[in-house]
Amino acid sequence: MKKQTLQDSMTFSGRPTQFEAECWFDDACILDMDYFVKTVADIKSKGVRPELIGSIITHYSSKWLPDLSASDDELGKGLTAIEESPESVTASWMKKRFFVETLVGVLPPEKDSVPCNFLLRLLRTACMVNVEPTYRAELEKRISWQLDQASLKELMIPSFSHTCGTLLDVELVLRLVNRFLNLDETFRSGAAMMKVAKLVDSYLAEAAVDSNLELSEFIALAGAIPAHARSTDDGLYRAIDTYLKAHPGVSKPDRKSLCRLIDSRKLSPEASFHAASNDRLPVRAVIQVLFSEQAKINKQIDWSGSFSGMRSPSTGIAGGGLEPPARCLSKREMNAQQLEIKKLKEDVLRLQSQCMNMQGQIERLLEKKRGIFSWKKIGLPSFKNNNTNKFVDGEGEVEFSGFVRRTPAVDMKNRVVKGKTPLRWRKSLS
Structure with a gap:
C-alpha cells in the first residue's frame, strides 16, 4: 500500500524527493527479476528522473549479483554463498548471465544515469559469465561515454579468455579508450581527455609488471592517447621504466621505440633526474633528457634576467610583454642553477666522448676486417x-x-x- 502511495506521488510531482526514494528502497522487497523489470518499467512511465532509476538499479542489483557491490564485504558474502550453494557451477553461471543481460536491458539510455564504476563491475561480470556480444558491446559503449569518471581499481578487469596470456584484459581497455577518443566533442572535453590520459598511464604502470604483456600491446595503449592530452609525461615514464624493469630482455631497438613515446620536455625535474641516471634507457634518450633540462634552466635564467635590467616588470607588462615570474631568483639560487647547468654540460660532454670512443672502436674493427689492400685506387x-x-x-x-x-x-x-x-x-x- 505504501508503494502504491509513492507511485501516486511520483505521478503528481514527477520529481520525487530523496526521502521518497529511501522509503521506496525500504518498502520494496523484490525477489523476482521479472517483477523487478516490470516495476522499473512502471517507474519509467511515470516520468521519473534517470538518475533515480539508475540508483534503484544499482541498489537492487547487488541483491542478485554481489559482484556488483562496491563493498568488499558484500563481495565476500557473495562468493561464500556461491561455494555453499547446492546448485552446480554451470547453473549458477547461467543465472548470473541472465541477471546481467536483464540489467543491461533496463538501464536508462541517458549518459550519466548510472555510475561508471558500476558499469565496469557489470562489464567484468559479463566477461566472466560470457554474455552475448551485443550486451557486452552496449556496456562498452556506455562506459566509453564516461570513461573519465572511472577509477583504476574498477578498470583493472581480469582476462577471462584462455587465448590471452596476460592477467589483465588490455585489449578491452584499448577498445574503451578508442571508443572514448572517437566520441563527439560534445561528449569529450579537454579536462576529460586529461583524466583519461592519467588513468591510462596508471593502468599501464600496473599492467607492465606482467611478464607476458607484449610490447606491441603496451605501445598500442600508450600511443592511443594524443600527445596534447598529457600535461606531464611522468606517469608514462614510470610505466615504461616499470616495463623495462619487468622485461630485462627487451632489445635495444625496442627500447628506443618505447622511449620515443616520451616527450623529454614534459618531464618534471624529479623524473628527469631519475632518467639521467637510469641505465635501462638508451644513451640517446638520456642525452635528450639532459638537453631538455638544460634548455629549461637556460630559459628560466633568461626569463628572470630579462626583468632584472633597467626596465621594470610593470613597464614590460604595460608595453604588451610577457608576464614576469612569480618572484625573482636570489643570487644563491642563481649560483645553484649555474652549477647545475655546468654539471649537466659535463655529463653531456662525457656521454658524447663515450659515444665517440665507441664509434672509433667500431671503425677500427671494420678496418681490420677489410684488410690492408682495400683501397679503391692507388695513384703515383x-x-x-x-x-x-x-x-x-x-x-x-x-x-x-x-x-x-x-x-x-x-x-x-x-x-x-x-x-x-x-x-x-x-x-x-x-
Missing part, C-alpha cells in the same frame, strides 16, 4: 717542386710538404731523365 705521386708534393688517390688529392716519397720505379725514371745510367738492382732477401 705527382711532383710539383722539391718542397710541396701532392698525389691523388681514390678519395681526393693529399698534399705532403718537405719530403718526397720515392719508389724504385720513380727513382730510375728520374735518373734516366738526368742522363745518368741507372744502377742495376740486386736481389736481396732483406
Whole structure:
C-alpha cells in the first residue's frame, strides 16, 4: 500500500524527493527479476528522473549479483554463498548471465544515469559469465561515454579468455579508450581527455609488471592517447621504466621505440633526474633528457634576467610583454642553477666522448676486417717542386710538404731523365 502511495506521488510531482526514494528502497522487497523489470518499467512511465532509476538499479542489483557491490564485504558474502550453494557451477553461471543481460536491458539510455564504476563491475561480470556480444558491446559503449569518471581499481578487469596470456584484459581497455577518443566533442572535453590520459598511464604502470604483456600491446595503449592530452609525461615514464624493469630482455631497438613515446620536455625535474641516471634507457634518450633540462634552466635564467635590467616588470607588462615570474631568483639560487647547468654540460660532454670512443672502436674493427689492400685506387705521386708534393688517390688529392716519397720505379725514371745510367738492382732477401 505504501508503494502504491509513492507511485501516486511520483505521478503528481514527477520529481520525487530523496526521502521518497529511501522509503521506496525500504518498502520494496523484490525477489523476482521479472517483477523487478516490470516495476522499473512502471517507474519509467511515470516520468521519473534517470538518475533515480539508475540508483534503484544499482541498489537492487547487488541483491542478485554481489559482484556488483562496491563493498568488499558484500563481495565476500557473495562468493561464500556461491561455494555453499547446492546448485552446480554451470547453473549458477547461467543465472548470473541472465541477471546481467536483464540489467543491461533496463538501464536508462541517458549518459550519466548510472555510475561508471558500476558499469565496469557489470562489464567484468559479463566477461566472466560470457554474455552475448551485443550486451557486452552496449556496456562498452556506455562506459566509453564516461570513461573519465572511472577509477583504476574498477578498470583493472581480469582476462577471462584462455587465448590471452596476460592477467589483465588490455585489449578491452584499448577498445574503451578508442571508443572514448572517437566520441563527439560534445561528449569529450579537454579536462576529460586529461583524466583519461592519467588513468591510462596508471593502468599501464600496473599492467607492465606482467611478464607476458607484449610490447606491441603496451605501445598500442600508450600511443592511443594524443600527445596534447598529457600535461606531464611522468606517469608514462614510470610505466615504461616499470616495463623495462619487468622485461630485462627487451632489445635495444625496442627500447628506443618505447622511449620515443616520451616527450623529454614534459618531464618534471624529479623524473628527469631519475632518467639521467637510469641505465635501462638508451644513451640517446638520456642525452635528450639532459638537453631538455638544460634548455629549461637556460630559459628560466633568461626569463628572470630579462626583468632584472633597467626596465621594470610593470613597464614590460604595460608595453604588451610577457608576464614576469612569480618572484625573482636570489643570487644563491642563481649560483645553484649555474652549477647545475655546468654539471649537466659535463655529463653531456662525457656521454658524447663515450659515444665517440665507441664509434672509433667500431671503425677500427671494420678496418681490420677489410684488410690492408682495400683501397679503391692507388695513384703515383705527382711532383710539383722539391718542397710541396701532392698525389691523388681514390678519395681526393693529399698534399705532403718537405719530403718526397720515392719508389724504385720513380727513382730510375728520374735518373734516366738526368742522363745518368741507372744502377742495376740486386736481389736481396732483406
